Amino acid sequence: MAIKEGIRTGGRSARVQQSVHSAVRALLQEQDRASLTVPMVAARAGVTPSTIYRRWGELAALLADVAVERLHPDSEPLDTGTLRGDLLAWAEQYLDEMSSEPGRHMMRDVLSSACPGYCTTLLRGQLQTLLDRAQQRGEAGPGVERLLDLLVAPTVFRILFAEAPPSLQQLHELVELALRD
Incomplete structure (x- = not known):
């Protein structure tokens, strides 16, 4: 349902x-x-x-x-002045929230329902905000799908299915990978 x-x-x-x-x-x-x-x-x-x-x-x-x-954000994602900084700040906050006990339960509840696509819509919106902001500053950036595939997906997978969520170093490496041409 x-x-x-x-x-x-x-x-x-x-x-x-x-x-x-x-x-x-x-x-x-x-x-x-x-x-x-x-x-x-x-x-x-x-x-x-x-x-x-x-x-x-x-x-x-x-x-x-x-x-x-x-999952609805209380405010716009942090503006650090660069896309790299914005993505790092967003990813660290996302990791912190989703790897907590309530965050893991929340992800499992959504996955067990018939509406996991709604979460993707929310995440797309947050990431698009970061990309739009970067574009206004004249910065080139990857597409939202690349960020979902190379940053969000491995983060969620490790939170839910690995022995431990990604470390901050691993998270930073994922951001760098997503930003590569």
Whole structure:
């Protein structure tokens, strides 16, 4: 079940989403995620389980929706004055956030849902901001797809499937590789 797009903003729908998201975040702070159930979330949010099933379809999709909400950046990526500096700062922040326990859970929730492409859309937007900024400064840069393939993909793979996330040195090497002609 994919996260449903096109839901009206504001009004009852927005209040329900906010209440359910808040309930999920609170419950995840209080207990192990494996023990979380839709009826528990519904009771905490003050809605019926059918409201959650109608809107999200299943617990995995709800957890992914909460995770995706967290992926939205609070602000523009840091402007260091160069594309290399911007990418290094962005990549270090991304590594720090995604290699944390909540970050790994968030990535797994999104991957287990039917909406992992939405995360790629968010990442593309962040990276495009860096590339647009570089272009305005007269700097040449790689394309977004190259950054996804050579910087983001290996970082995510190592966070989720390797013995350890990439080190800062490895991350810097990935940035350099992505910036090569």
